[in-house]
Structures are given as C-alpha cells and as structure tokens.
Amino acid sequence: MSTQTAQALSTLSLPSSPPPTAAQIKAAYHRALLLHHPDKARPSITTTTPPPSKRPTIDAIRTAFLTLTSPSNPNPTHPTNRPSTTAPSPPDPAAHAEPLDISEMDYDEEGRVYSYPCRCGVGGYEVREAWLETAAGEGVFEVLVGCGGCSLWRRVEFEEGES
Numbered sequence: 001m002s003t004q005t006a007q008a009l010s011t012l013s014l015p016s017s018p019p020p021t022a023a024q025i026k027a028a029y030h031r032a033l034l035l036h037h038p039d040k041a042r043p044s045i046t047t048t049t050p051p052p053s054k055r056p057t058i059d060a061i062r063t064a065f066l067t068l069t070s071p072s073n074p075n076p077t078h079p080t081n082r083p084s085t086t087a088p089s090p091p092d093p094a095a096h097a098e099p100l101d102i103s104e105m106d107y108d109e110e111g112r113v114y115s116y117p118c119r120c121g122v123g124g125y126e127v128r129e130a131w132l133e134t135a136a137g138e139g140v141f142e143v144l145v146g147c148g149g150c151s152l153w154r155r156v157e158f159e160e161g162e163s
C-alpha cells in the first residue's frame with residue numbers, strides 16, 4: 001500500500017486491513033464531509049467530532065476519496081469499465097405491422113385469395129380466405145401477413161362474416 005493510500009484511509013477514518021470496499025469508501029467520504037459541516041451534522045455525530053483544528057480540510061477529504069477510488073487503485077471496482085453484455089434484440093417486424101382493412105384488398109374468387117400490393121413494388125401481401133376462417137373460428141379478426149418481396153408486415157383486419 002502506498003503512503004498516499006495510507007494517508008487517504010487515515011483521513012477518512014478507514015481501516016487499512018481488511019481493505020475497505022468501494023461502498024465503505026463512499027460512506028466514509030460522505031461521513032467525513034458531514035463532519036466537516038457541523039451545521040449538517042446530527043448532534044450525535046457532533047459530540048464525537050474532534051476539535052475543528054484537527055479535522056481534515058474538505059480538500060483533504062476529497063483528495064483522499066479520489067485517491068482511494070482512482071483507477072490506479074486495484075481495490076475498488078469500476079462499473080464503467082465493464083463491457084456491455086446485453087446486445088440489442090432485433091426488432092419484431094410483426095409488432096410494427098401497419099393495419100390494413102380487408103376491404104382494401106383485391107379478392108380473387110377463383111383462388112379465394114385476398115391480395116394487396118406492397119410499397120416495395122416487388123412482392124405483395126396474400127391472405128387466403130381459409131386463414132380468415134381459421135382466425136375467426138378462434139375469435140380473432142386480424143391476421144399478420146408478411147410481404148413476399150421485402151421484410152414488411154401488415155396486420156389485415158376483417159369483420160365476422162365479411163369473407
């Protein structure tokens with residue numbers, strides 16, 4: 001332990017062994033700051049406070065705190081150096097599907113398929129009438145359909161008996 005660290009521990013009234021944790025250093029720092037300001041200190045603390053002449057200056061307290069929490073000190077942990085492990089999850093395309101009313105779609109009676117052009121101009125949306133019947137049978141009056149030519153999705157809404 002360096003002399004600087006030993007002095008910093010003494011300034012904050014911290015024991016050198018075992019080495020104080022980052023939380024203990026922070027608590028001691030706040031305690032020292034409170035003691036330095038008698039108007040902020042509670043009476044119980046004030047009674048145990050040494051005479052003002054023996055108290056460390058606010059600069060000494062701050063320096064001691066910075067000494068104990070600086071990166072060169074291997075003891076305290078620095079959460080800012082921790083690499084982020086949570087990668088952003090990919091967006092769910094279906095969650096951002098724009099609603100589309102079934103009445104806006106073209107209906108092919110032969111194939112019993114509703115179709116609608118996509119803004120990408122390449123693919124399009126196709127909803128089979130059987131899907132609507134299945135969904136309606138489950139009490140759901142919308143189906144999600146993805147474009148065949150791009151990654152866009154639409155939420156096709158319909159009403160009961162509209163097919």
Ligand SMILES: [Zn+2]
Nearest residue numbers: 118120147150
């Ligand atoms: Zn498309």
